[in-house]
Amino acid sequence: MAMGLPREVAGFDSASAMVVALARFLHGRDTPPLGKPAFRALRPAAAVAARLPVTTRQWIYSVFSGAEGRPEADIARIDADAVAAAVAGLYPRRRYPAVVIGSSNGALTHLCAAMGVPWLPQTLLLPVRQQHVPPDDPMRAAHAFDRTARALLDRNPALVLHHMHDPNQDRLTLRRMAYFRVKRTRLGPAYEKFITDVLEPGGTVLIAECGQRWPTTRIGERHLFQLGAVGGMPAEEYRDGGLRVADYLRRYGAAGSRWQAPPADAKSPEAEWGFEPALRDDITAYADRHGFQTARLVFDQPEDLSPLIADLYRWWYRQRTLPANRLLIDSFILFDPRWTLLTGSVPYWTAFPVQPSLAGLRRYLDSGDDYDYLHLALFCHGVDSVGIATVEQWRELLQRARVAGAFAGVSPGRYPNDPYTFFGYQRALRTIPDRHPLPRPLSLTAIAAFLRNAPDRYPRVEIA
Incomplete structure (x- = not known):
């Protein structure tokens, strides 16, 4: 750079x-x-x-x-x-x-x-x-x-x-x-x-x-x-x-x-x-x-794009005959585009580990096919703030994985104040066993085709 x-x-x-x-x-x-x-x-x-x-x-x-x-x-x-x-x-x-x-x-x-x-x-x-x-x-x-x-x-x-x-x-x-x-x-x-x-x-x-x-x-x-x-x-x-x-x-x-x-x-x-x-x-x-x-x-709101992009990646993986059965739940600045693609993970971005983000993620999981694996990042801002989602609630969500759900780099006992999270998250991505070659970029035409087949599923997003 x-x-x-x-x-x-x-x-x-x-x-x-x-x-x-x-x-x-x-x-x-x-x-x-x-x-x-x-x-x-x-x-x-x-x-x-x-x-x-x-x-x-x-x-x-x-x-x-x-x-x-x-x-x-x-x-x-x-x-x-x-x-x-x-x-x-x-x-x-x-x-x-x-x-x-x-x-x-x-x-x-x-x-x-x-x-x-x-x-x-x-x-x-x-x-x-x-x-x-x-x-x-x-x-x-x-x-x-x-x-x-x-x-x-x-x-x-x-x-x-x-x-x-x-x-x-x-x-x-x-x-x-x-x-x-x-x-x-x-x-x-x-x-x-x-x-x-x-x-x-x-x-x-x-x-x-x-x-x-x-x-x-x-x-x-x-x-x-x-x-x-x-x-x-x-x-x-x-x-x-x-x-x-x-x-x-x-x-x-x-x-x-x-x-x-x-x-x-x-x-x-x-x-x-x-x-x-x-x-x-x-x-x-x-x-x-x-x-x-x-x-x-x-x-309308930051996380309105998250279900759309998650489903786009899942569709894209299936077009490439990849499993598309692993959901990587990002949190604020805890994400990595390269390792998301290398591991064949579907990205679902949450703004913060708070109740509205938890509710949106639940709605997304309720609305489509289940995932075999869930990997959950939790950005730690250090305080037990008003509206934060509890460890127990996140554990319950991880149980929705058909095979295994796990925290990605955060210690449940130290959340929401775990300074190691910012380093543990990167290591957690590297422990995911799957590796896939990086794909050719998606074209605007391909994305438009995906959206034409599923416009009613994303009422809060408009392409103009």
């Missing part, structure tokens, strides 16, 4: 992890732990840390994840086009029949791998060093970085900033880092040059549009504050509180029984997953100027 992501872009995040995984796949490489081959050296330390008391493990998680936070001055000086050039620079320079751009999504990453094409994210996370804002004080967090935000946005007029603050799932990281998620409203010169250089004449720009929305507070022009995030708790509960929130705050020693936050004044594209539609118009105008086609992949 020609270059890495700038330090001002978080590596421990959906968009960057998915870009790195897909780029490495297209270079013929696997996905290393946490997206960096150098992190393999941390595996012995993670094994030791996993045996420490829970409070110590939480402290380690907070330090490690929060260490990505950059000084405010660095964030204020970011050049979004230079960042875009670094993202595009990860991919092999060759001709592709399509380029995908838009929302972050694990199932979409597997679709891109199947097609053998790159994906350019609309949204990236810029981690800001945060030291004096308690996780349970969103009112204070909302305005903690106003000057830095204004400088960043004035320097980059094509960005919208979503300052995301989730004291439920991200409380350990929030001790040291604030989440500045920025969305592009224009392609910009770096993305335009990449597409022009690599897209085949008459090729397709596929726009991935997740319609997930969330209540926000406008702080300034192109500057929004979002309390909470997609996961185990609905948006309303973050602001209204309730017994679950009160119990959670009490367990973690916080004062009060709910979070005080600035009033929401709109619903906006969700900070991490939602698509900002202004980008679509710029893509369409660019494609028209250069003689490219455009298509839209539209879905």
Whole structure:
């Protein structure tokens, strides 16, 4: 790979992890732990840390994840086009029949791998060093970085900033880092040059549009504050509180029984997953100027794509006379496109190990043929957050395998705080005995044929 992501872009995040995984796949490489081959050296330390008391493990998680936070001055000086050039620079320079751009999504990453094409994210996370804002004080967090935000946005007029603050799932990281998620409203010169250089004449720009929305507070022009995030708790509960929130705050020693936050004044594209539609118009105008086609992949929520892509892979394997009887359940950034294909596994991506994701996975398993083998990854964010699915529930789900179901690299006794998960997951994939040659990429025509034969099964997904 020609270059890495700038330090001002978080590596421990959906968009960057998915870009790195897909780029490495297209270079013929696997996905290393946490997206960096150098992190393999941390595996012995993670094994030791996993045996420490829970409070110590939480402290380690907070330090490690929060260490990505950059000084405010660095964030204020970011050049979004230079960042875009670094993202595009990860991919092999060759001709592709399509380029995908838009929302972050694990199932979409597997679709891109199947097609053998790159994906350019609309949204990236810029981690800001945060030291004096308690996780349970969103009112204070909302305005903690106003000057830095204004400088960043004035320097980059094509960005919208979503300052995301989730004291439920991200409380350990929030001790040291604030989440500045920025969305592009224009392609910009770096993305335009990449597409022009690599897209085949008459090729397709596929726009991935997740319609997930969330209540926000406008702080300034192109500057929004979002309390909470997609996961185990609905948006309303973050602001209204309730017994679950009160119990959670009490367990973690916080004062009060709910979070005080600035009033929401709109619903906006969700900070991490939602698509900002202004980008679509710029893509369409660019494609028209250069003689490219455009298509839209539209879905309401992040996991709406997961059943579709799982069934696409299963159909694809059967077309190749492979067994298609092994389901690999991804979790957030725990996935590997190359090893998924090498082991002949069907990928089903879950955003997080939370109750809505568990319910969606159950619906998927109820809706089709059973699987002989289930392999379950569980991303560990370190805390027993509101809405997390329990180990007992995951064990029950694994019993649905006709032959064997197993946790993939996570210790049930240490979940949801198992620092070894990020290393154990990679090892778990390599213990799967099956090996198959990597296939030729799926064409858009083949995917369209698959969709024509099963359109009613995926009512939440639209191809336009």
